[in-house]
Amino acid sequence: MKQPLEILKNFYGYNGFRGNQEAIINTVMAKQDTIVLMPTGGGKSVCYQIPAMVFDGFTLVISPLIALMKDQVDALNSNGIPAAFMNSTQSQSEQRYVSQAVIQGKIKLLYVAPERLFSGNSPLLDFLKQANLSLIAVDEAHCVSQWGHDFRPEYLKIGDLRKHFSNIPFIALTATADKLTRQDISDKLGFKSPKWFISSFDRENITYKVAPKQQSFDKLLEFLESHQKNSGIIYCLSRKQTEETAEKLQHAGLKALAYHAGLPREVRDQNQERFIKDEVKIMVATIAFGMGIDKSNVRFVVHMNMPQNIEGYYQETGRAGRDGLPSDALMFFSVGDSITLERMLEKADNPAYIKVMKGKLAKMRTYGQTNICRRKYLMNYFGEDHPDHCGNCDVCFGRDNQRDMTVPSQMLLSAVARLNEAFGLGYVILVLKGSKSNKIQDEHKSLSVFGIGQHQTEVYWKELGAQLIKAGYLAEAGNTFPTLKLTTLAWEKLKKKDKILLASEATFTTTKNISQ
Numbered sequence: 098m099k100q101p102l103e104i105l106k107n108f109y110g111y112n113g114f115r116g117n118q119e120a121i122i123n124t125v126m127a128k129q130d131t132i133v134l135m136p137t138g139g140g141k142s143v144c145y146q147i148p149a150m151v152f153d154g155f156t157l158v159i160s161p162l163i164a165l166m167k168d169q170v171d172a173l174n175s176n177g178i179p180a181a182f183m184n185s186t187q188s189q190s191e192q193r194y195v196s197q198a199v200i201q202g203k204i205k206l207l208y209v210a211p212e213r214l215f216s217g218n219s220p221l222l223d224f225l226k227q228a229n230l231s232l233i234a235v236d237e238a239h240c241v242s243q244w245g246h247d248f249r250p251e252y253l254k255i256g257d258l259r260k261h262f263s264n265i266p267f268i269a270l271t272a273t274a275d276k277l278t279r280q281d282i283s284d285k286l287g288f289k290s291p292k293w294f295i296s297s298f299d300r301e302n303i304t305y306k307v308a309p310k311q312q313s314f315d316k317l318l319e320f321l322e323s324h325q326k327n328s329g330i331i332y333c334l335s336r337k338q339t340e341e342t343a344e345k346l347q348h349a350g351l352k353a354l355a356y357h358a359g360l361p362r363e364v365r366d367q368n369q370e371r372f373i374k375d376e377v378k379i380m381v382a383t384i385a386f387g388m389g390i391d392k393s394n395v396r397f398v399v400h401m402n403m404p405q406n407i408e409g410y411y412q413e414t415g416r417a418g419r420d421g422l423p424s425d426a427l428m429f430f431s432v433g434d435s436i437t438l439e440r441m442l443e444k445a446d447n448p449a450y451i452k453v454m455k456g457k458l459a460k461m462r463t464y465g466q467t468n469i470c471r472r473k474y475l476m477n478y479f480g481e482d483h484p485d486h487c488g489n490c491d492v493c494f495g496r497d498n499q500r501d502m503t504v505p506s507q508m509l510l511s512a513v514a515r516l517n518e519a520f521g522l523g524y525v526i527l528v529l530k531g532s533k534s535n536k537i538q539d540e541h542k543s544l545s546v547f548g549i550g551q552h553q554t555e556v557y558w559k560e561l562g563a564q565l566i567k568a569g570y571l572a573e574a575g576n577t578f579p580t581l582k583l584t585t586l587a588w589e590k591l592k593k594k595d596k597i598l599l600a601s602e603a604t605f606t607t608t609k610n611i612s613q
């Protein structure tokens with residue numbers, strides 16, 4: 098029998114397990130029911146895929162993401178792992194073909210949607226009983242809870258499955274669940290005494306920011322300035338708002354697409370594909386977008402409106418920075434939004450549901466209004482302790498009197514470097530602003546940094562230059578003509594793409610309104 102680590106190396110090409118992965122795999126292989134809470138990007142998939150490879154029989158994976166099943170299965174097959182899916186997009190004969198392959202022991206992982214399992218008189222249940230089933234994995238397990246943000250009634254049927262297959266281990270996985278939802282996962286799935294694995298939910302590389310929702314579109318443009326060439330998702334509340342916002346961004350010269358459940362399937366798939374392939378950097382979407390999308394270089398997630406609850410918010414922001422590099426989560430907040438959401442909730446007909454959801458909404462509102470560290474607030478919401486100060490959210494920046502000036506600083510420092518550290522600040526600024534002055538040497542007009550800072554004023558760049566000198570990123574050298582040089586600290590920061598925080602005493606005035 099192959100060892101889990103060997104499988105990880107041979108089939109996935111990774112050298113070692115991360116976090117709880119190994120312990121989870123061992124528990125599953127000891128045939129114990131297991132519940133895994135791990136943030137997005139934490140590596141949940143191998144927790145059931147590797148046991149699936151070790152067990153004699155096959156593993157049934159229940160997943161709500163029909164649209165992604167084919168991709169997931171293709172990815173497994175291309176790693177040499179025999180997997181298949183069964184869902185309503187297939188013809189009868191295709192489904193028969195798959196079930197034959199499973200019965201013949203040719204398939205290790207079979208993906209199905211929950212509604213598939215229990216349709217009609219459930220031939221699938223009979224089929225499962227005939228086949229050599231070793232493990233059942235329930236992905237996106239929070240969908241079983243009414244108190245979760247994505248309740249799917251079909252998931253409740255999984256509890257029945259538990260009764261039919263009392264000797265087979267189950268593993269339930271989710272990236273988002275508050276305390277109430279956690280308990281529900283165990284109860285509703287009918288787990289007896291499951292082993293829990295709760296990883297830290299902290300995503301250290303994400304900077305959390307909240308901005309008042311006035312002139313939010315102008316603020317959005319300003320924010321996007323600092324994310325040129327980066328991929329990101331902008332969440333809106335309504336379908337109409339996604340289309341309008343995408344259109345306004347296009348008018349402002351930015352490539353953006355809309356995505357919502359009301360668009361024809363082909364358009365949705367095409368837009369998603371273009372985003373994943375980096376052909377279009379900005380996706381303006383309702384929350385219908387993003388579930389299960391494995392795009393590692395999403396650099397920012399913006400919420401134009403306050404979301405309904407922290408679980409949803411955290412899952413959506415968690416789509417940023419899966420590669421571990423610094424990323425931003427910006428939310429526009431207004432009390433008005435929370436009132437609108439409350440009215441929407443009140444239309445539901447279940448008083449218990451309304452009560453719980455209102456409680457969640459109140460916690461979300463507090464997040465927007467709090468003056469405690471946003472990360473601490475989020476972690477505490479998920480029942481995790483956190484120090485008072487993370488140093489990487491707008492509240493902490495404010496307390497330190499610091500501002501995140503990473504992107505403009507990178508521009509200025511790169512310009513100094515591209516000019517071979519042979520010029521003073523005045524000249525560097527002319528280059529950044531793409532000046533037509535005849536002082537600019539011709540060879541500098543073709544530099545990649547030429548004109549990248551044209552949206553900011555000269556005063557802004559002067560202030561920033563002075564701050565970078567003061568903070569030890571730039572040093573002045575030269576006798577007759579002062580020239581700027583990058584310090585070791587600056588090279589380090591550029592190399593590691595680290596954040597650059599500067600004292601906010603300077604105003605960094607932007608006089609030109611970039612939305613015009």
Ligand code: ADP
Nearest residue numbers: 111113114115135136137138139140141142143
């Ligand atoms: P989740 O489902 O928790 O969001 P995934 O299972 O999709 O996360 O894993 C996220 C990424 O991390 C994937 O690209 C996956 O291949 C990678 N990954 C998983 N386990 C490891 C590991 N032990 N070492 C390195 N990368 C890993």
Ligand code: ZN
Nearest residue numbers: 470487490493
């Ligand atoms: Zn903080």
